[in-house]
Amino acid sequence: MDEEDWRHRPREVLPSYDRFGDHNVGLAGQKQLVAFRNFHLRGRYVKEEAQTSHRSRWMLALALLLAAALFGDRVSAKDKTADAGADRQDASQTEIRLGMSADFSASARALSIELYRGAMAYLLALNNAGGVNGRRIVIKAYDDQYEPDLAIRNTLKLMAEDDVFALFSYVGTPTMNRTLPLLQMYHDKNFLLLFPFTGAATNRTPPYDQLSFNLRASYDQEMKGLIDHFVAVNRTRIAVFYQADAYGRAGWGGLRKALDEHGLEIAGEATYRRGSPFDQSYDRQVAIMQRVQPDAVVCVGTYPACAGFVRDMRDRDVDCPIATLSFVGGEAMLKLLSAAEQESNKDYTSRLVSSQVVPSYNDDSIPAVREYREAMDRYRDAIMPPDSLLYPHGKTAKWKYAPLPDGFISLEGYLNAKLFVAILQRMGANPRRADLATAVLAMGDFDLGVGRPLSFGGDTGRRQASDQVYYTVVRDGRFVPIRDGEWEAWAKR
Numbered sequence: 001m002d003e004e005d006w007r008h009r010p011r012e013v014l015p016s017y018d019r020f021g022d023h024n025v026g027l028a029g030q031k032q033l034v035a036f037r038n039f040h041l042r043g044r045y046v047k048e049e050a051q052t053s054h055r056s057r058w059m060l061a062l063a064l065l066l067a068a069a070l071f072g073d074r075v076s077a078k079d080k081t082a083d084a085g086a087d088r089q090d091a092s093q094t095e096i097r098l099g100m101s102a103d104f105s106a107s108a109r110a111l112s113i114e115l116y117r118g119a120m121a122y123l124l125a126l127n128n129a130g131g132v133n134g135r136r137i138v139i140k141a142y143d144d145q146y147e148p149d150l151a152i153r154n155t156l157k158l159m160a161e162d163d164v165f166a167l168f169s170y171v172g173t174p175t176m177n178r179t180l181p182l183l184q185m186y187h188d189k190n191f192l193l194l195f196p197f198t199g200a201a202t203n204r205t206p207p208y209d210q211l212s213f214n215l216r217a218s219y220d221q222e223m224k225g226l227i228d229h230f231v232a233v234n235r236t237r238i239a240v241f242y243q244a245d246a247y248g249r250a251g252w253g254g255l256r257k258a259l260d261e262h263g264l265e266i267a268g269e270a271t272y273r274r275g276s277p278f279d280q281s282y283d284r285q286v287a288i289m290q291r292v293q294p295d296a297v298v299c300v301g302t303y304p305a306c307a308g309f310v311r312d313m314r315d316r317d318v319d320c321p322i323a324t325l326s327f328v329g330g331e332a333m334l335k336l337l338s339a340a341e342q343e344s345n346k347d348y349t350s351r352l353v354s355s356q357v358v359p360s361y362n363d364d365s366i367p368a369v370r371e372y373r374e375a376m377d378r379y380r381d382a383i384m385p386p387d388s389l390l391y392p393h394g395k396t397a398k399w400k401y402a403p404l405p406d407g408f409i410s411l412e413g414y415l416n417a418k419l420f421v422a423i424l425q426r427m428g429a430n431p432r433r434a435d436l437a438t439a440v441l442a443m444g445d446f447d448l449g450v451g452r453p454l455s456f457g458g459d460t461g462r463r464q465a466s467d468q469v470y471y472t473v474v475r476d477g478r479f480v481p482i483r484d485g486e487w488e489a490w491a492k493r
Contacts, residue, residue, distance in 0.1 A: 096131075096138070098169075101154035105143050106146055107304055108302045113401060118414040119413040121379050122421070173198045174247055181208075184207070184211060195214060198219075213463050216358070227259060239268040239296075241272070241285055241301065248300050248301070282312040307336040319351060324355070326356050331408070331478075356469070359411075366450060368451075371414075441461060442457060444458060
C-alpha cells in the first residue's frame, strides 16, 4: 500500500488496530498497521522502509523455538512428580528468582538500567539481612534491546530454563505485548508478570488482564490528566508526536479518548521509528507541527527521540508547551537537553511538562522516598547490572553508561521490589508460584510508604495498585512538582 487517503477512513476505528502487538490482526489489520507505521497527518505521510526478509526469517525461527519450548516442556513434565511439574520453584530453599527482560544495551537502556538499579537498591539491603525466610531475592535479567523478538526469546528462557518465580519489571509496551501470549500458553505453570514499566491497556484488559499486576497508573490516566489541564487553560488544539509501534498507539489512543471527552480531536500527528537517536534530525516532524500550529504537543516516546524533537521544535521557534508521559525517562531526556543547551545557548527546557506515576524523588517528607534515597546512596556502586548485559560487544568509553544519582524510574524500581517483598512475606515459609495471584489479591488496602493508600483485590478484583498521576516541570535543572498557578501561566488568551 503506497498511497492512501486517510480523509476517507473513519477515525473512530484507528485505535483498535492491533491492540496486543504486531501479530494476528488479519489482512485488513495488516494494511491498517502499515499505515499506522507511516508518518502521516490527515492523509499526508512519509512512508517508512519495508520489513526485510531477514526479519521474516528471524520471526520464523522464533516461532519454531516457541513450538519446541512448549512441546518440549510438555514431554519433560511426564517425568516429573505432580507437585514438581506444577511448580518447580517450590523446591528452592536458597533463593527466589525474578525474571526481567528489558533494553540494557540499546536506545532505551537508561530506562531499564535505572529501573533495575532501583529494584536492586531495595533487594541488596534485604538480602544482606537474610532475605525472606532465609531466601535471597535475585533478578535474572536478559537484554532485549527494546525489540519484541528478543523479548519472546528471553521470556521463553526465563520460564522454561530459569524457572523464575515470576516475571518482573519488564520495560516497554511492544515487548510486553509479545510476551503476554506466552503467559497465556503457559497458564498451567502459573507464571505472572509483575509491575511492568508500561501504562498500556494490554495487560489491564481482557484477555490478558488475569496474567499481570500493575503498581503504576495507566497511560490513559496520565493522558487524561494532561489533557484536562491543557483544556482548562484554553489550550485545545493538541497534537501528538509518537513512536510508531504498540507503545505509540497506546498513547495515541489515550490522547484521542481524553480529547473526545471534551468534544475535541487530535489537531495533528507525526511519528518516528522506534530506536531513533537524539542526534538525528526531527525537522520533518517539526514541519508538521509548524503547519498545524498546535496549542500544545504531547510526546509518546523514549528519551532520545523526545529530546531530539523538543530541541528541533525550539530551534524552529515552535514554543508551545510540550508534554511527555512517564515512560519517556525524564532525567535521561533532561540530561540530553541540558547538554544541548550548553552547546547552543538556547532554552530547551522551558514550557516542558512531564507526567509521573510515582512521587517526587526529592520529597523527603515521604517515608519510601527517604528509604530510597538512603539505599541509592549506600549501594550506588553495587547495584549496576553486570557488564555482560550493558556491553554485549565490549565496554568502550563512548558507550559507558553513567548512572543517575536518583530519579523517578529508579524510585519506581525500588517500589516494585518493595511491593513484591511485601507480597512474598504474606505467602509463608514455602511460597508457591501457584499461590501468587491469590496472595496479591489478598493484599487489599496497604501502605507502601508513598503518602497515599494503595490497593489490590477487593470487590472488583483490582490489579492496579495506584491511580495517582503527578505533574512535573523543569526548574533549576531537574524535574520538580508543578506549583499552584503554573498551569495557569500557560493559559492561551
